[in-house]
Amino acid sequence: DTGVSQDPRHKITKRGQNVTFRCDPISEHNRLYWYRQTLGQGPEFLTYFQNEAQLEKSRLLSDRFSAERPKGSFSTLEIQRTEQGDSAMYLCASMTSGGPRVYNEQFFGPGTRLTVL
Amino acid sequence: AQSVTQPDIHITVSEGASLELRCNYSYGATPYLFWYVQSPGQGLQLLLKYFSGDTLVQGIKGFEAEFKRSQSSFNLRKPSVHWSDAAEYFCAVGEGGGADGLTFGKGTHLIIQP
Numbered sequence: 001d002t003g004v005s006q007d008p009r010h011k012i013t014k015r016g017q018n019v020t021f022r023c024d025p026i027s028e029h030n031r032l033y034w035y036r037q038t039l040g041q042g043p044e045f046l047t048y049f050q051n052e053a054q055l056e057k058s059r060l061l062s063d064r065f066s067a068e069r070p071k072g073s074f075s076t077l078e079i080q081r082t083e084q085g086d087s088a089m090y091l092c093a094s095m096t097s098g099g100p101r102v103y104n105e106q107f108f109g110p111g112t113r114l115t116v117l
Numbered sequence: 118a119q120s121v122t123q124p125d126i127h128i129t130v131s132e133g134a135s136l137e138l139r140c141n142y143s144y145g146a147t148p149y150l151f152w153y154v155q156s157p158g159q160g161l162q163l164l165l166k167y168f169s170g171d172t173l174v175q176g177i178k179g180f181e182a183e184f185k186r187s188q189s190s191f192n193l194r195k196p197s198v199h200w201s202d203a204a205e206y207f208c209a210v211g212e213g214g215g216a217d218g219l220t221f222g223k224g225t226h227l228i229i230q231p
Contacts, residue, residue: 004160016173033218042121042207042221057219091161103149103168103211106219108160 002026002108006092011083012115020078021112025094032075033090034067034089043091047053049075050097082116089113119144119195119210130198131230138193138225140208150191151209151219152182169190178202190220203229 005024013019025032030051035043047057047067051072061067063083069075079086088111093106130136142148149168151229153161157165165176172184182193205226209219 035218040223042209042224043219045218045220048218054159075156103166105163105166106152109161110158110160 004092004094004107006090006109006112008111008112010113010115012117013080014117015084017082018080019077019082019114020076020116021092023075023092023094023109025074025092026107027073028108030072031095031097032069032095033095034075034092035093037089037091038087041093041100046077071108079114082111082112082114084116087116090114118120119148119212119221123208123212123225124204125225126223127226127228129149129228132200133230134149134160136157136193136195136202138206138208138227140191140193140222141189142208144210144212146212149211150182151183151202151211152176152180152191152193153179153207153221155205155207155224157204164193164206171174179185198201198227198229199204200229202229203227 007022032045033048037043046061049069063081067077089111091111092109095104095106097105121160124139151166152164155161161188164180165174167174167184180195205224207221208226
């Protein structure tokens with residue numbers, strides 16, 4: 001299966017700890033997106049990369065959150081000093097960019113479910 | 118700012134009956150519209166998308182959706198549901214180029230009665 005993969009699938013941590021999630025996109029996709037989904041809500045956009053450049057960040061992405069895509073392939077999302085409000089499903093998606101008038105399909109990974117105790 | 122409203126949090130439909138899930142969007146220009154389905158433990162899967170052209174679009178698994186600009190709606194339909202269609206359905210809107218990601222509605226939980 002060459003879809004989007006995320007690791008770990010589940011993470012339980014204590015408040016104040018740091019956590020890091022990994023996303024491996026579909027190999028030929030140059031765009032990578034991170035979303036957060038809380039219970040009973042739709043996914044909310046956090047940030048995206050085109051190759052290794054982080055081009056947009058949502059105001060939801062506080063200073064405790066940082067994302068990288070060092071070689072334009074896999075990406076990591078780190079949350080420092082976790083809070084109970086960070087408990088959510090973190091989704092990664094990838095796609096090929098198609099220019100300013102095109103919106104290609106985003107392919108989503110299965111997500112990482114974070115529980116902060 | 119763009120937004121998406123899915124007015125129905127839960128919908129219950131009998132197996133074999135028809136289905137319509139509502140979606141209303143707010144966007145200044147011509148939107149790029151999507152319907153995704155999410156099953157427990159699975160990632161979001163694209164059912165169909167609308168960019169331009171024919172306002173009735175066909176998707177996978179027998180789903181279709183109709184874009185109505187005058188009503189700012191993009192409702193999802195299926196003529197006969199199967200038990201395997203039970204899932205969470207999300208409508209989403211995006212702008213050309215993919216900047217800012219997709220804006221999703223809160224979702225509609227579909228329950229299928231035998």
